[in-house]
Amino acid sequence: MATGSFIKKEIAEHGVAVGALVIGVLLALFVTLARQQNQEFSISPLDILSYALFTFIPLAAFILGNRLIVRDYHSKAYLFTESLPVRRFTPVFIKYCAGAFVVVGLMLITLYMAASYASAIDSITPSYFALLALKTGSLALLYWAVVFAISLSGHLRLVLYVILFGAVYYLLASSSVDVSDFGPFALLLDGTLVYERVEIPKQALIETWALIGAFTVIGFFIALWHEGSMAEVMARPMARRDYLLASFLIAAFLTLLTLLDETPSPDPFPIATQHRLDDNLHNVTVAYLDPNLKAAAEPVLEALVDDITSLQSRIGPLVLPPSYVVHDGDIATWEFIAERADGPLVYGNLEDADHYDRVVFRTTVLHQLLLDVSRGRAVFEHYHWFLDGYTRLITEANTTASTLAQRSENHHELMARALISLDVLGNNVDLIYQWQTIADKIGYASAEALAYSALDYLSTVSGESAIDELAMRWLAYPFEADSRAAIKRWLVNVPTEFESVTGITWTEFSQGWQDALRDAGTQREVATFVEAMPYRMAAVNIVNDPLLGPILMGSLATDKQTLPAIDEESALQYVRQDVYEDTDVSTTDNEPTNIEPSECVLNYTPASPFDTEMDFVFNDFTISDCQGEAKTLWEYGPVGPGDRLYMTVEVRTPAFHQPIRLHAERVTAP
């Protein structure tokens, strides 16, 4: 009876506000889900669960904590309730349950709506839904348990929130502490939160529930200990000593962060071979296992030193991290693996690379070097295009008399590649604000060519000095630790800064560059490259075979009457990628081999979203299959219903050193 009175009281007091909150969330969900469905590169509707767990679910928990708990303590209503014929535990427990009900309920409503939308294109089985409910519900309950405990901390709650957010931010951002495998972090940050259908993350759930239990116990302890005197004292307005305590806590926390943040410098990269060439002045090392490769390694080191010297002469002295180049004979001459040790670490095939391949390799090293120097800021969306183009510009320019002819050929190949990619992209090409999307659509090799062509045009209209000035501002600006400098940097408008340095507006530049690129297509040397590309359009599709299930299909189209001669090596690469992987897994190790003169070759790399190993499958088709318009060349399947795939169609022709991506699309198997 008493419990009923308290439940009715909570409903009467908070029912309208909670109702408004639920309606607001539902509206926001409708809008978000509808917008998401209309997006070109849309993600699964279930992804909104991650969004909810980062935004309105914690916000709802915070609002409820203030309404259910803080308000009662501020109005001293606890003095009234403690004299009523109920145990002290009862009203607190009802508040805890009410908050948990609303927060978890909101999460489940969100899940239900997202699952309803997703069920149109995905198979939402009861067990899959239950697994999602378990994971997201546990996280929502954890949010509430945390808010519950902190809300009972009265005037200290704001300090505790600051410390909590700071601690979580630190744990996520710190490189010295890895919490990605722990409880809620493992659930929330794992890309499979909403995509794993079978496996129950027992360890993460147990840890999450342990945290829920801990915060719940802390909350009840504060509320009930010594007849509620702790909560009562903390509910009072802050006195001078409380301000002192709060200041002390925050200062101690910041000090702790500072101490923890002193990340030790990584150890020097251990080079396991005695065969190495070093340039100590520029901090560059080239390593190889076979002593016979010394002759191949020496010009690489020499070229890299020249590149770094050239870079420093253009943008000023840099504090150079150690750069490592390691020979790997198993990868293609035009492919490189870039990693980071205590400085840039690039694996490449030093053997048999021609001039173009070598320039690509040097560009990769310089790219990684600037990335390291700028502490990662050079790949911010606004500057990334410039980094790609600038590094290529330097390595192409850094040439000798003996390679002058190759340089010219490289330039034409780059311009042709850029021109083909421009056609693939259409008219809306914004280098500053859409670079990642552009690279996604045309691949990194073509994106680099596009950026190179843009800077080539800029050098003609504004001069090389303007490009170097932009490089100093965007790629090598000094690291500013203080907040004022950070805010100042944040307020910089990139197009405005571009205009102030180059003297032309960003719009004028974009238009002028694209016009110039199309004009370049009329040059014989560039046109020759473009003509060598037989296909210009591609598409992928998934059809639902009634017997087999979803089947992937790829097709190419061409407006050419004559396709490559049958004795010419021509390969079509069809790539199926894991949508959640950053790295392009498509182009490693699947070189078309043993191609019969009368065949074109279709390669693809199937990688299901949760596979760590890749299988490579090669399908051969006769050349006649490659001819004609929009002809379906390849099919593979079935894939699992609901599988989300990022598929690209890339074409390799002997004229171009690297594959050219003609199409990219994210699709979901029906």
Next chain:
Amino acid sequence: MVETATSSSEDTTPAQRLSSPPLVSLSDVSKRYGKLQVLNGLNLNVRPGEIYGFLGRNGAGKSTAIRLMMGISPPTSGTVSVFGSPMRGSRCAKARQQIGFVAQEQSFYPWMTPQRLGRFMRGLYPDWSDERYQSLLTRFELPLNRKSGSFSGGMKARLALSMALAGMPRLLILDEPTAGMDPVARREFLSLVKAEVTHSDTTVFFSTHLIGDIESLADRIGILDQGTLVYEGSLDALSNRTASFTAEVTPDTDAFPLDELNGYPFAIVQAGGDTRKQTVILRWLSDTPPNIPPSALPNGWVPVELSLEDIFVAMILQKH
């Protein structure tokens, strides 16, 4: 040591009241908050049907004793019994269903109107009477649909009394309910309490530091000082057992005796004055207060009428 007294007025109390077990009993109760000893061996009995005035200075421990009676806090040592059972664990909530409580500071849910508060309280008290609640609200001139957070102190106290009485309590505990009220509101409130409990069997435990409140209501009083009960008994008995005398200082004025007057032993509670006037307050040690004729007094001394407040102050000062 607690001083107890009975009086003629108490003799008129129904026999069953005296013989029945106490409704509230505190036996050798101590309460300590950290290093602060608030109650120290408190013994106190409230009998059924009586109005018990609980008198003490601010900080004497009255509110702490009430929190113990309500079962809000447990005693550090000793036993607190209400309705014949110890106030421990789940028993507290059960006992509170029969206790009406008016606190010193009224902290209802400020967004609730009296009407909604009534609906809320109905679910908590099994004997709750809507009819009585409505009649009390009407009688106390309280608006039904105004949020209680906007009420004045006096209105809140009347609302608290309405809620306390509508639960049809066997025991009504008032913890300095008139503190902060102006004299008119205080008198009005006390008359309401008196009127409401006169014709019921409700036992009233009324804590205050205002002697006037006690005088108008209490059948029996307890005086608390520094966590210890220094007097328990009727007001009349307290008054009869205390006497005061004064004298203009002249060459003919006799010295006041130290321990006995006209054959009646006494103890000096307070003695003092200056070169012109001397005053003595004493407490008779005999069970029956003596009737001393003026002629039996030392030369120059005359009796002085004492108010209850004078007696209260004298008792506290004597203890110190």
